[in-house]
Amino acid sequence: MDGWNDIAVIAPAGDIDIATVSLLRSEIDNYVKSGIRRILLNCEHVGFIDSTGLAFLLACARSLMHAGGLLTLENASPEIIRFLQRAQPLDVLHVTAAHRLPIPVASQDQSPLWSKAIVVQKGIENLSYYRHRAIDILSDLPMGYDARLDTVSALGEALSNAYDHADCDGVTMTIRAYVDRVVVEVLDCGEGYEIGADEEPDVTEERGRGIRLMRMLVDSVEVHRRTDARGTLVRLIKLLSTVET
Secondary structure, three states: OEEEOOEEEEOOOOOEOOOOHHHHHHHHHHHHHOOOOEEEEEOOOOOOEOHHHHHHHHHHHHHHHHOOOEEEEEOOOHHHHHHHHHHHHHHOOOOOOOOOOOOOOOOOOOOOOEEEEEEOOOOHHHHHHHHHHHHHHHOOOOOOHHHHHHHHHHHHHHHHHHHHHHOOOOOEEEEEEOOOEEEEEEEOOOOOOOEOOOOOOOOOOOOOOHHHHHHHHOOEEEEEEOOOOOOEEEEEEEEOOOOOO
16 A cells, blocks of 8 residues: 555455455545545455445545545456446435346256355355355356356355354355256355345445345345244345346
């Protein structure tokens, strides 16, 4: 990180997410306390920004703007720019499609082409690893690059919640591929949470955007209390390109 007079440059070493926001907040707060009002984030090494990171950046930008300053993201990848362009309006507007076609019902006797279950290790610093692991797993499916990143970003939100509420103690993520869809499930052992498909989560300045982002990124999001044990089941469905319209 570097600073010149009233400008500071910070270069995060990796993703801006629930695992790294506290450190980034501390760095920016220290600069602001010293009188600096212009912050430049060099995003050269940032591969993902999750809902916690997004909320932090928006809150930081507002705070600096009110103080006569500015927050700038430099060297952002096309994927980061696309994510921010899609996600930022969610903080201002609640937008739903006029009509969204229902997900085709899968046959109950339909077996997946393949299934991979992964036990998620404790320690929120591992979040980035599992996002990149999911990208590798999905790489052979007939889905475009953007669709794959959307699916992994939604999975990252589900994992962030698992880390936040259960520290990923006893958490598993399962990815199943079918002819027309990919189904991703995250099981945790926290207190348990449930929200209906037509319900909106409570949103504060830095909390509550995860479910809204997941709904934007994939075709179906289910959040239920587990029936087999304590905890939450998050199920994400992304239709493959063969059935996308």
